[in-house]
Amino acid sequence: MRLHTEHDLAFEQPVALTTPQVHYLRNVMRSSPGDTVILFNGRDGEWSARIETLAKNAGSLISTEKRRDQIQELGPWLLFAPIKRTPLDFLVQKSVELGAAALQPVITDHTNTARIKVDRLRANAIEAAEQCERLTVPEVHDMEKLSVLLENWPVDRHLIVCAECGKVQCIEETLRAAPDNTKWGILIGPEGGFSSSELDLIDSYSFTSLVGLGPRILRAExxxxxxxxxWQMTVGDWRNIRS
Amino acid sequence: MRLHTEHDLAFEQPVALTTPQVHYLRNVMRSSPGDTVILFNGRDGEWSARIETLAKNAGSLISTEKRRDQIQELGPWLLFAPIKRTPLDFLVQKSVELGAAALQPVITDHTNTARIKVDRLRANAIEAAEQCERLTVPEVHDMEKLSVLLENWPVDRHLIVCAECGKVQCIEETLRAAPDNTKWGILIGPEGGFSSSELDLIDSYSFTSLVGLGPRILRAExxxxxxxxxWQMTVGDWRNIRS
Structure with a gap:
């Protein structure tokens, strides 16, 4: 059992459970006071904690031992046009497992879904982070227009744009050509692709690279x-092999 | 509209539609005789075809023009322990998009799902191949025990085994170290991981390599x-950039 908490974590720190966490521990995991839970908050590393109380609508833990020090997780920001609910849930869950540092829904000219439940995405991101043993939960931002995002983009962060047309480069070469410690973003277009004016706009910024992902048509997710x-294979942490 | 057919394809070849294809063209796509459909069969390339008849329960096409020559698709075989229905559907769809040449469900010591609907996986594979513009549909094999698959494995095909423990190598280095034109298989373990006797068995074959996929815990799909x-990025066709 591994839970994300907003509380600070330190030795013998009391931690109140949220209502969904109480429900999960009582009704799904059938836990009892004395059982051990693993906690992380994105700031203080990973801690073992003991269930102190677990009543119907409230519960508390006390952290007992630090298991891992906090590390910076330097994954790319992932920008994506919203898609239907099931593949979107999948995209969020898998992006967390694959180390995205932030998730940014984007409105494009061909975006079909005007609304998006950001709270749902945030809940999915927390659950995925709990399960894949990450020490952070990626921030999920509110939806924003592509033009606004590009206008305010930090120029020291290279933005890889996955496109089905235009003058695309090989993604691996683009990643390898950048200096070490480059910060990255990845932008995935909508199902209908980018409009030609969007491609022109993207191309007008020096921090962007249009890349291709092979000869088959890939769905957005x-x-x-x-x-x-x-990204993980080329410049990320997949060389730190789990053993 | 792009459809897979079992029929041979050649100039002015009549092609009968299956009942699901008739339903799809009539009720989903609202097609009429005279409309164009794209056909492929995994053998004769990709063809344009014209709808000749489209009645309630039957219909026919006639192929009119070859659009693409058949090419060999040399992707790896993907072996996986069955998982729950939704992620399994996802695994099949995405594996087709990412170029797997064959799909093989595997029974392992920690496999939870003893039964699997192979017909459902085949239907998903066809639909995904139609949508991602592949010229082949990967073969979906019946479920088989891991020990039987290893015993009958073609020794000239290198099998990459994704494991969370054991002495794992970097997947990129393993792929790059092999000679050009190496044939490949990829084996993904069950949610509970391989048993230690399975890891010993895998290790006893010279055609296997245990590889890791980074420090986070990835779900099977x-x-x-x-x-x-x-695989695609290192030794596959992602360098043939779509433009």
Whole structure:
């Protein structure tokens, strides 16, 4: 059992459970006071904690031992046009597993879904982070227009744009050509692709690179996961092999 | 509209539609005789075809023009322990998009799902191949025990085994170290991991390599898609950039 908390974590720190956490521990995991839970908050590393109280609508833990020091997770920001609910849930869950540092829904000219439940995405991101043993939960931002995001983009962060047309580069070469410690973003277009004016706009910024992902047509969520995998393999932490 | 057919394809070849294809063209796409459909069969390339008849329960096309020559698609075989229905559907769809050449469900010591609807996986594979513009549909095999698959494995096909423990190698280095034109398989373990006797068995064959996929815990379907992406990027066709 591994839970994310907003509380500070330190030795013998009391931690109140949220209502969903109480429900999860009582009704799903059938836990009892004395059982051990693992906690992380994105700031203080990973801690073992003991369930102190677990009543119907409230519960508390006390942290007992630090298991891992906090590390910076330097994954790319992932920008994506919203898609239907099931593949979107999948995209969020898999992006967390594959190490995205932030998730940014983007409105594009061909975006079909005007609204998006950001709270749902945040809950999915927390659950995925709990399960994949990350020490952070990626921030999920509110939806924003592509033009606004590009206008305010930090120029020291290279933005890889996955496109099906235009003058695309090989993603691996683009990643390898950048200096070490480059910060990255990955932008996945909508199902209908970018409009030609969007491609012109993207091309007008020096921090962007249009890349291709092979000869088959990938759905948006597949492209997102494939691009994150390329990033991890080429410049990410996949060389720190789990043993 | 792009459809897979079992029929041979050649100039002015009549092609009968299956009942689901008739339903799809009439009720989903609202097609009429005279409309154009794209056809492929995995053998004769990709063809334009014209709808000749489209009645309630039957219909026919006639192929009119070859659009693409058949090419060999040399992707890896993907072996996976069955998982729950929704992530399994996702795994099949994404594996087709990412170029797997065959799909093989595997029974392992820690496999939870003893039964699997192979017909459902085949239907998903066809639909995904139609949508991602592949010229082949990967073969979906019946479920088989891991020990039987290893015993009958073609020794000239290198099998990458994605594992969370054991002495794992970096997947990229493993892929790059092999000679050009190596044939590949990718084996993804069950949610509970391989048993220690399975790891010993895998290790006893010279055609296997245990590889890791980074420090986070990946779900089985994420591991499958990530490994296929690594394959495409390192030794596959992602350098043939779509333009």
């Amino acid at each position: 597949t492209a997102a996961l494939a691009a994150l995998t390329c | 994420t591991a499958a898609l990530a490994a296929l992406t690594c």
